[in-house]
Amino acid sequence: MRAFEAIQLTAVAPGPRLIVTGAVHGNETCGTAAIRRVLQDIEQQRLAIVAGHVTFVPVANPLAYERGERQGDRNLNRKLSPTGDPQEFEDHVANWLCPLLAGHDVLLDLHSFHTAGEPFVMVGPEDNQGTLEPFGHAALEEALAVRLGVRRIVDGWLGTYAGGVERRRARLSHAGGAALDLDADYGVGTTEYMRRVGGWGFTLECGQHEDSQAPEVAYRAILNTLAHLRLIDAPAPSPAAAVEALRLFEVVDKAHDDDRFSRSWTSFDAVRAGELIGVRHDGTAVHAEADGRIVFPNPGAQAGQEWFYLARPHRRFG
Incomplete structure (x- = not known):
């Protein structure tokens, strides 16, 4: 099993701190391919980081990736937080990944999905001071979400998940049941954790797992993010012409x-x-x-x- 890997580049000029992750789920490899393509662009001097700091994580979950499966011992993108008593492989990933996320301002997490469909981006809540997912960077997310290269934007993840947990509790109250699955925080993944530590970011669903265009969607999103944040010297990306907004x-x-x-x-x-x-x-x-x-x-x-x-x-x- 490979060690955890993060490639970090820091420019002289100040700027935002961006982290780009792939293969949080081991069978979702479009992000890995896109990150490696960007790194090759940088190595061959077709692309240069001119401001800020960028961390690339091509494979966030090496066990799941090497198996070619969604998870190793459990789903890394559920109940994501550090733990003082790691039991499963994903606990060790979390103990490495969570401090890394906390050291950045913005996250672009690259995923794919089971069945055929159009790529889309999942964003966080509107600004609020509630107890479930308080947030104050909605305007920053909204400005970049429409420039990632996809037209469909979805929100409402954590609130919908928490509602599902309540129904799950009611259904399983007479039986056992995995403690994680009965915890509203089980819906916390990379982007939710990022928001909890003061940052903001996206889950970009780049297409179906085997879609040959999914790595291209991921690659374009990385470049658009770098350009929008002014981390590379490139024209600012234009917003999508016709956005379709949906709420879970x-x-x-x-x-x-x-x-x-x-x-x-x-x-x-x-x-x-x-x-x-x-x-x-x-x-x-x-x-x-x-x-x-x-x-x-x-x-x-x-x-x-x-x-x-x-x-x-x-x-x-x-």
């Missing part, structure tokens, strides 16, 4: 390994209230509670884990 509002867990979808769903397929989405192993039908879009449909999800999300249009960017 519901998450539905898989209750049994034999739960199945009614058809092959793709992220952002439209659903109508009452439409059949899937069937539980006991024959119970699962219908959409409201009009919206299905997001992250995962036919391979394990029992007790997220099966799919629902989102609806939001006027935040319009």
